Structures are given as C-alpha cells and as structure tokens.
Amino acid sequence: MYQKLVPIIAIFLLFTSCREEKTDSRVKQVKGDTEALSFYDEGLLPKDFEACKSGNCPKIRVNYLKFREDREAARAMNQYNEKILTKIFNNTEEDTNAENIKAAIEEFITDYQNFKNDFPSSEAGYEIEISQSVLSQTKDLLVLETDFYIFTGGAHGYGAKRFANFDVTSGELLEKDDLFSDLEAFKDFAEKEFRKKYKIPEGENINAKGFFFENDKFALPENIAVTKNRVILVYNRYEAASYAEGELKLSIPKNKVAQWLIY
Known part of the structure; x- marks a missing residue:
C-alpha cells in the first residue's frame, strides 16, 4: 500500500510546486540603488466585467x-x-468619480451601452487601452510611465503619456515643485533647450513655429520624469501644439541640470 502511495504523493508535490512557481512568476522586482520593490501586472479585459457578459x-x-x-x-x-x-477617464465627455480603475471602466461600459441603446444603428465603438511600466528607479525615486488611448466616437480618439514620480521612502507622488529646488531656473534652461531643438531663435515669439503656448510664454509640460541619467519632458497632444503634431519630447542630460534637482 505504501509503495503505491509514493508515486501519487510525488505527483501531487510536483503539481503543487509547479502551481506555486507559476503564481510567483507574476511577481517582478524593481532593482535600483535601494531595496527592491516587488510588483505584478494586473490585467482587465471585457470578460472581467459582468456587464459585458450579457450585452454590448x-x-x-x-x-x-x-x-x-x-x-x-x-x-x-x-x-x-x-x-x-x-x-484617464476624465478625457471622456463626463468626468468620473470612480474610486478605482475597475469602477471607472464599469462606468465606461455603462456609457457605451447607453449610447448603443440610444443609437443602435451606429457603428461607432468605444475603446480604452492602458499600459504601464517602470521607467526608472534610483535609491530615492521611482518613475512610472503610463500610456493610454481612449476613444468615445468622433474623428479620432485621444492618446497620451503620463509620468508619475514617487518618493521611494514615503511612497508620496511628487509634483514638479517637489523635484526641483529652483523650478523657474530649470524652466529657463528648458526653454533654451526647446528653442534649440525646434529652431526658434532667442527673442523670437515662442509660438513662431506654430506652437500655442498660452500668452506666448514658454511653459513646462504636465509630464516630467527624473530618471537615473536624464530629465524627460513630454508635451502631450494639444498641450503645446496641434493634434497632428503628436507628442513633443525633450530629453535633457541630468548632469546639465543637477544644480536644480532635489532627486
């Protein structure tokens, strides 16, 4: 009897081991100059929502x-x-009050189903796509990069990139003022780099090449990432230029602006 049980137990242990290995494989680590942070990818598809099982x-x-x-x-x-x-869902016609991403998507589904009920013959569809990755980590700073595309009808949807800079010790989400000791000095330097890249002579209107900075004055973008070696500025569509111009990106070596960096 014991001899018969041995192979059964071995198979069970092998199966359990493989199952645990599969579960642990979801967990990844961000290794920088500090203790590694463990994270995993979370995915959401139509099958994860009850409303999608019985309707459009x-x-x-x-x-x-x-x-x-x-x-x-x-x-x-x-x-x-x-x-x-x-x-991200505030880029639709109505802002969301959802407390988490799943609730926001549920609202998005409801809006789509209401639209299809009102206009059943319309071929227009809704779409949401989001991907996220770790852009950089140092002993003090973790940067997440989020890319998204959202479509709710019309000529085209809206796609954009968002950076999030986190203090590794506290977990706090940092604003631009938290990243720079002298934000105005950095902005002046960034304007010179922007003019150099887009060939706008100093003294000429910053909007001379078709940009549309408010009040004809250079402004920093909403999205700034401080990585290990560079400071990256990204102007999303409509932020400083037309939709057709796409994303505008300025990448500055960190050693050129180190005097104004806190992280």
Whole structure:
C-alpha cells in the first residue's frame, strides 16, 4: 500500500510546486540603488466585467502595475496610482468619480451601452487601452510611465503619456515643485533647450513655429520624469501644439541640470 502511495504523493508535490512557481512568476522586482520593490501586472479585459457578459461591450485592454504591499510606501504608491489611472477617464465627455480603475471602466461600459441603446444603428465603438511600466528607479525615486488611448466616437480618439514620480521612502507622488529646488531656473534652461531643438531663435515669439503656448510664454509640460541619467519632458497632444503634431519630447542630460534637482 505504501509503495503505491509514493508515486501519487510525488505527483501531487510536483503539481503543487509547479502551481506555486507559476503564481510567483507574476511577481517582478524593481532593482535600483535601494531595496527592491516587488510588483505584478494586473490585467482587465471585457470578460472581467459582468456587464459585458450579457450585452454590448467596448474594447478593453488594460494592464497596470500593483506593488506588493509589504511596506507603507508600496501601499501609498498603489493608492496614488489608482487615482492616476482613474483620471484617464476624465478625457471622456463626463468626468468620473470612480474610486478605482475597475469602477471607472464599469462606468465606461455603462456609457457605451447607453449610447448603443440610444443609437443602435451606429457603428461607432468605444475603446480604452492602458499600459504601464517602470521607467526608472534610483535609491530615492521611482518613475512610472503610463500610456493610454481612449476613444468615445468622433474623428479620432485621444492618446497620451503620463509620468508619475514617487518618493521611494514615503511612497508620496511628487509634483514638479517637489523635484526641483529652483523650478523657474530649470524652466529657463528648458526653454533654451526647446528653442534649440525646434529652431526658434532667442527673442523670437515662442509660438513662431506654430506652437500655442498660452500668452506666448514658454511653459513646462504636465509630464516630467527624473530618471537615473536624464530629465524627460513630454508635451502631450494639444498641450503645446496641434493634434497632428503628436507628442513633443525633450530629453535633457541630468548632469546639465543637477544644480536644480532635489532627486
């Protein structure tokens, strides 16, 4: 009897081991100059929503990061990241009050189904696509990059990139003022780099090449990432130029602006 049980137990242990290995393989680590942060990819598709099982559903392809909450900073990052993700849906006609990404998508599905009920013959569809990755980590700073595309009808949808700079120790989401000791000095330097890249002579109107900075004055973009070696500025569509111009990007070596950096 014992001899018969041995191979059965071995098979069970092998199966259990493989299953645990598969589960653990979802967990990745960000290794920088500090203790590694563990995270995993979270995915959402139409099949994950009850409303899509019994009715029309928009295209949904959402992948984002969740940090393993083994410390307070990771919990804070997850909370901030949920807010970042839900704000994407403020690019639709109505802003969302959803508390998390899944609730925001559920609202998106409801809006789409209401539209299809009102206009059943319309071929227009809704679409949401989100992807997220770790752009950089140092001992003090973690940067997430989020790319998204959202479509709710019309001539075209809207796609954009968002950076999020996190203090590794506290998990706090940092604003531009938190990244630079002298934001005005950095802005002056960035304007010179912008003029150089887009061939706008000093003293000439900043909008001379077709840009549309407010009041004809250079402004920093909403999105700034401070990585290990560079400071990256990204102007999304409509922020400083027309939709057709696409994304405008300025990448500055970190050593050129180190005097104004806090991180």
